Amino acid sequence: MQSALSGLNDVNRFDPSERSWVTERIRRLEADARRSADTHLWRLELPESWGIDLYLKDESTHPTGSLKHRLARSLFMYALVNGWLGPDTLVVEASSGSTAVSEAHFARMLDLPFVAVMPASTSEAKIALIEAQGGRCHFVSSAEEMCAESRRLAAQSGGNFLNQFTYAERATDWRGNNNIAESILTQLTEEGHPVPSWIVVGAGTGGTSATLGRHLRYHRLPTRMCVVDVENSAFFDGWVTGDPDHTCCGSSRIEGIGRPRVEASFVGQTVDRMIQVPDEASVAGARFLTRRLGRRVGASTGTNIIGVAKIVEEMRAAGETGSIVTLLCDSGDRYTHTYFDDAWVAEQGWALESWTQELERVLPGR
Missing domain, CATH: 3.40.50.1100 (Rossmann fold)
Known part of the structure; x- marks a missing residue:
């Protein structure tokens, strides 16, 4: 007697060799992750009496040199x-x-x-x-x-x-699994303010802010998420107006962040605040941090530090204490002939001095 099951439509596409190939590639990625050390969380000193701690998550030390x-x-x-x-x-x-x-x-x-x-x-x-x-x-x-x-x-x-x-916001496990949010919070455990008041990041795809924002909400933390945006980028206006299809003309001059349209990976609902930063301020910020750290950082990191400076000034005015975390996205050595070239900067029409003076006033060392 023939089984009724044998009459079912049945298409089997399982390919053992293909599955074996995928398994080996996943093993290689996992092995690489296990060999890789976590990135440092540097403390940028501010006057101790302020009660405000500022940290830089140094993503430039990855094998390929950046947050990406x-x-x-x-x-x-x-x-x-x-x-x-x-x-x-x-x-x-x-x-x-x-x-x-x-x-x-x-x-x-x-x-x-x-x-x-x-x-x-x-x-x-x-x-x-x-x-x-x-x-x-x-x-x-x-x-x-x-x-x-x-x-x-x-x-x-x-x-x-x-x-x-499109896929940056969903490819990373925002719950944990050693993502950047989990790493930051673990590294802050023994600090004076282990739960940061603010995390400040830029948006290129929006994936990093989505991971951080989701992780903070998942763990029920009061930390506020601030995204800094640059000129010739659609993220700020798109977020302010609530238009996920917003576009703008031109291309960002700050490499690594800013897009002419609001990308699918940008999850605006995870963002508490956005700050728009002029390009010349971003470059001034990169040079300011370069002098403070003794090594070059890229202009996207400079964008971050401008947003941080605004928040620090506001916290001081309100008498607030706490910690702020931002990202050191990549090394400035990649930009020797652009952001760190005085002649190139002058060709862009950028005047850095006033922004440099403002950063030195708002973010002095001890």
Whole structure:
């Protein structure tokens, strides 16, 4: 007698070799994470009598030199467990900077070809960093064309567009699993103010602010989330108006943050406050911190410190004490011929002195 079960429509697509390939790639990512030390949380000294502690989470010490190292690992893991990657899959990303450098690093680790789609105006130094990690660069006329061209390339080759601007907010486990939020809070455990009053970050994809904001809410903490935005970026106005489709003209001049549209990874509901920072202030902030730390930091870190300065001034005026955490996103050594070149800065029409004086007044050392 034939079993009724044998008559069921049945399609079995399980491929042992494909599953074995994915398993090995996940093992490589996990092994790399276990070999990697956590990043430092530096304390930037302020007058002790203020009762305000300021910390910098130093993401520049990752193997690929920036905050985007965490994101790149998460994006590859997300793509693997979703079944989007297989042997010889071409991995495509829209990025001319740190994300592409980090993703090229992980693609090589997984034996996958990698292409970064970027504007033709991208500096030779950034191209060299991507190529040094084994990536290939594909050029378009402007930043606005990057995502569409990435989708086209991926579709044409049967590849996968990692799409940091959509998946950054969901690829990282915001509950914990050694994410940046959990790391910061663990490192603050024995400090004078272990639960920060504020965390201040910029927005490139929005993934970092989403992870931090969700983690704070999940653990029922009173910490407020502040996102700093730059010129020629849609995030600030989109958040203020509540328009998730807001766009603006032009491209951000502060590498790593700012976008011409509100990206899908930006979860505005996790943000308590936004501050818009002029580009010249961001560069002044990078140079100010460089002098204080004795080593160069990028202009996105400079943007962060401007937001921090505003909050510190407000806390002092209100007689508040507590701690503030922000990010040191990447090294300023990548920007020797731009943000740290006086002639280049002058060509942009930026005047840094007044912002430098303001930072020295608001954030003096002990």
